[in-house]
Amino acid sequence: MATESKASGDFVSNLGKIYGYYTGGFFLFVVLLAILEQMGVPNKIIGYLFVFLTLAVYAFIGIITRTMQVGEYYVAGRRVPAFYNGMATGADWMSGASFVGMAGTLYALGYDGLAFVLGWTGGYVLVAVLIAPYLRKFGAYTVPDFLSERFGGNFARFIGVVVLICCSFTYVTAQIYATGIIASRFLGIDFQVAVFVGLIGILICSMLGGMKAVTWTQVAQYIVLIVAYLIPVVVLSTQKYGLPIPQLTYGQALQDITAREGQMIATGLADAKSLKPHLTPFLNYDPLNYFGLILCLMVGTASLPHILMRYFTTPSVREARKSVAWSLFFIFLLYFTAPAYAAFAKLEVYNNVIGQTLASLPQWVYTYGNIGLVKICGVDATTVDAIRDACAKLVGYTGDMASFVHQLRHQDFAINNDVVVISTPEIAGMPYVISGLVAAGGLAAALSTADGLLLAIANALSHDIYYKMIDRNAPTGRRLVIARVLLILVALAAAMTARTKPADILSMVAWAFSLAAAGLFPALVLGVWWKRANSAGAVLGMIAGFGVCLYYLVGTRYFAPHFYETWSFLSHASADAAAKYQELKAAYASAADEAAKTAAWAALDKHAQSIATWWGVKNISAALFGLPVGFAVMWIVSLLTPAPSQELQDMIDNIRRPRGDMVLAEKT
């Protein structure tokens, strides 16, 4: 035991050296693969080498950091310095979707997409100022640990676990799905198999060493993902503007985009109705939804258990605070680069795709058209002939096909969000090795987030449900075995769900933020900042906030016509939209047979989803209702019921001052 802790002490004191060598080794590896590519090694082999060698490194770290100590398994022995915990949090936070899809969202939504950039960074201010240092001083293993101790026992703990699982499970499913997509797209493995390759990668990193192993692999994964994200766009910026700082040079691209937008409308290449200028605010979200979304994402960030638990691993309260600052810095590096990707990609499309004749489209259009990510005139851009037929049909051309010339219009072209990042190396004419690097980066992003989420879920089940609620006397060995068995079971369940490619699950990821915000934020914040908050208030507040949020999400998405009719007086529907609803409803009532009824219902449901709202708030921002309800209920009920005991109030004083021992110390 003594040698083991000495060994890991050495590890921690040599972190700079270890990760320095690792980063250097990674660059060397990229250079080596570039040389292999020049020597004629096929792209497929390069891709395989990239993915499997990075996976092997993560697995190696996962295995050497294995542990049989409870404190190391749950909170990495509380020995992770602020700087490295910041990197690990960065990898934990930035998902496969952030890495691959964020720039695409900005491409599609222009200014309005920046709600995600602001929301996913500003939340860390709340984490640092309101929550993380206090939970660190408290000394919990999990977020429900704190709820239980502060709010009178296992009922509060249980509700915490329910909220945690609701917001983390859909999220982890989406991560495993993302690993499957990335592996299948770059390696050509079948998606169903790729999901399980990803699953093994995730389990090897987390199973043997719990939080300790996940921490040190996440640091390694952060380095891979940030290098992979920055290199293509830095090269692109240097090529086009002679300056390797894309974050500065894309200002010029923004001006060019705006000029080109005016030109396209003037020459009839785009119609003013469908083209949404990149820089103009509030075209996709009105201000209410824009600011509402920012709030939900920020507060959600500050409530997601897999993020909060990262700050349980620092050596001190002081380090926990610094660590949040480092986390945000490392996250910032990616998020302030994403808009540059979006701008460069948009300029490329506007200059070299729109307005070109079908015969002269750039090659990348077909590369991604062949895997269904680029559509032209409504069909996948697989070959020149295929899109020529489709475009001729679209404009009603009936003459001789050979003499059909069509200048591609803005409205003819559709691109999947993911293409923006993955196509950049190709657009900039970089060697394939850079594409392999991007794949490895996307995989690192998805794996690291999946690890953090899985651990959050499995720890809640093993520590909160099994150890704290079922068997308080379980010996250490059994607790750790149970923790690992649950980890595997949760991972398998998520992988089985991901295999079915559930479209709904993927769109539900955005719900996680609202659910976490409404369910956990009031209890966490008032638990620290308001001594008067008591257990009845917290329990009812959590149930009410979470309930309202869930009702709004499910109601507006799955029971839209019913929701609209119940709440039509709160809907923002215009007179026209309301009339159209009645029309569709009548059509449904009078539909003759089963088939017609199904079709009429689908139309009715689709229309109802656009008007089933309270004051026009989109369902992604459901916490706009859940959050105030949660706060209000917690406040009122707390005031109506007796104040917490003196003992509990002393405990709150204790977590407010960094000096002294943790409140909850593991008794071993």
Next chain:
Amino acid sequence: MNETERHWSRTKGLMWAMLIIWLIFGYGIHYFVKQLNEIVIAGFPLGFYMAAQGSLIVFVLMLFFFASRQDAIDRDSGMAED
């Protein structure tokens, strides 16, 4: 006022100051995006720039400031670790 209360009231003061800066840069200035967009620097309309980079830089800097300021408060009141 004893040391515990003094420490907590200074901590609360810092907390409110941080939340006000957060409100201004998370929401306040973006409300004026259209007016700010009239100013263009190096190709960036200022309103767009603030949402894409400016506010993010403020968030990062304020968290480092917060960490050191809170630490100073803790040390001053004898509430710091070690």
